[in-house]
Amino acid sequence: MTLPNEQDDLNYLSNFMVGLRQDQDRLRDIQVKYDHLTLLGQMLSAGTNITSMREDFNVLAETLLGQLASELYNKTVLNLKSTARIAIDILIRNLFERTADIGFLATDSDICAYAQACETNRAAVHVDDPQRVSLKARFMEYVRKYSVYHDIILLAPDGRILLRLNGDSVGTCSSDPLIAASLGTADAYVETFRPTDLLPGDESPLIYSYRVMSKDGNRPVGVLCLCFRFQDECQRIFKNLVTDSDWTVVTILNSDGRIIASSDAYQFPVGAKVTEVKNDGCRVTRFAGREYLATTQQAQGYQGYMGAGWQGHSLAPLNHAF
Numbered sequence: 001m002t003l004p005n006e007q008d009d010l011n012y013l014s015n016f017m018v019g020l021r022q023d024q025d026r027l028r029d030i031q032v033k034y035d036h037l038t039l040l041g042q043m044l045s046a047g048t049n050i051t052s053m054r055e056d057f058n059v060l061a062e063t064l065l066g067q068l069a070s071e072l073y074n075k076t077v078l079n080l081k082s083t084a085r086i087a088i089d090i091l092i093r094n095l096f097e098r099t100a101d102i103g104f105l106a107t108d109s110d111i112c113a114y115a116q117a118c119e120t121n122r123a124a125v126h127v128d129d130p131q132r133v134s135l136k137a138r139f140m141e142y143v144r145k146y147s148v149y150h151d152i153i154l155l156a157p158d159g160r161i162l163l164r165l166n167g168d169s170v171g172t173c174s175s176d177p178l179i180a181a182s183l184g185t186a187d188a189y190v191e192t193f194r195p196t197d198l199l200p201g202d203e204s205p206l207i208y209s210y211r212v213m214s215k216d217g218n219r220p221v222g223v224l225c226l227c228f229r230f231q232d233e234c235q236r237i238f239k240n241l242v243t244d245s246d247w248t249v250v251t252i253l254n255s256d257g258r259i260i261a262s263s264d265a266y267q268f269p270v271g272a273k274v275t276e277v278k279n280d281g282c283r284v285t286r287f288a289g290r291e292y293l294a295t296t297q298q299a300q301g302y303q304g305y306m307g308a309g310w311q312g313h314s315l316a317p318l319n320h321a322f
Contacts (some may be wrong), residue, residue: 007213013293017072017322048240073322076293076301077282080248080314083241084297087250088312092235095206096305100149102208105142105152106224115154115212118162132163139165151227153198153277154212157183157220174198181211182223193260194306199227204270206230219244247320253296255309269298274313284318285307291318 045278105111114135137151145164153164159174178192192207199205206226238250242263252261252270257276262268268287275285275294282295292315299307 004030013021013073013322014067017069021262030125044195046276068109075108076316076321077295080282080295080296080316083248083250084295084301084312084314087237087241087310088252088297088299088316089302091234091252091310092305092307093300094233095146095228096228096302097188098208098306099191101146102210102224102226105226106210106212108138109215110138111154111224112212112215112221115156115162118156118216119221136165139163148229148233149226150229151199151225153225155172155179155223155225162222178207178209178225179223183220185227191308193254198225204230209245210269216303235263236261239321241287247316249292249315251313251315253311253313255311259313260310268315274315276311276313285315287315292316293318293321 018304037306049311051299068172071252071300114131117131135154138141143149143152151166152162154162155174156162157179159176159179160210161172174197176192176198177195178190178198188210190209192209193204195203196205198207207225207227208229209223211220212224213219214221234252236263241247242250248263249267251259251274252262253274253276254260254275258273259268262270268274272287275283276296277283277285277294278296278298280295280297282293285292294313296310297314299310302306
């Protein structure tokens with residue numbers, strides 16, 4: 001939830017600024033000295049009245065504290081916004097580079113030949129088929145070279161799994177809609193980010209898929225899927241943005257405001273819904289009974305690629321934000 005507007009002003013936030021509190025104590029000590037001087041002047045009947053001087057100092061002190069609070073706030077907001085923006089922009093840029101992989105690999109002659117062989121000869125799907133063994137080794141080498149993938153799956157147009165890198169799924173069949181989408185898309189790839197029977201138990205699978213054509217290019221003979229290490233990629237990004245001593249939490253949100261990746265899953269677990277702070281704002285929000293200063297940053301996109309409507313969302317607990 002988002003807290004009322006009156007709790008977002010500096011008077012409220014200054015209660016959490018430890019550095020400002022130290023300055024307040026120093027100025028308060030000076031104010032006490034003015035009080036003592038005023039009292040001493042009255043007791044000695046020196047005819048010296050420094051009340052006006054004290055009032056001027058109070059005005060100056062309030063102005064100074066307000067300026068210091070504003071600077072602390074602006075510094076924290078700038079850090080939160082830049083962290084959220086960098087996180088989502090790096091993720092989008094890295095994923096854009098992966099969108100070219102599926103189109104390139106789906107046209108590989110060995111993959112096309114094997115998919116077509118499986119179409120005409122069911123024996124080619126057998127685990128001991130030499131062509132299949134050779135192609136699986138190619139998949140393994142590809143994943144070793146491009147460590148951002150954890151599985152490669154080749155399916156028949158009817159959903160039968162012809163070959164996959166992880167595990168032996170011969171004879172199993174998928175009914176995921178991405179198969180039909182990949183066979184009929186006019187785009188260069190199909191991006192899927194949701195639970196799927198191709199990766200059971202994975203709550204946040206990211207798959208890039210595309211059709212595999214026959215040698216003559218006249219008909220699709222299969223669908224190739226590249227399974228991306230989404231959580232691993234996000235954690236690499238978070239690790240470069242947030243140090244062990246930093247209390248900032250960086251998350252990636254989907255278009256519904258649910259967390260799909262988090263730098264601290266204990267504070268903000270994947271699947272939890274948080275309050276978005278849009279329009280480049282920064283607000284105090286509450287989550288699990290704790291107050292945070294939060295901001296949500298939209299993806300800027302990379303060469304026209306915008307991802308799946310994801311957003312960067314950074315938060316800092318108020319008692320550590322400043």
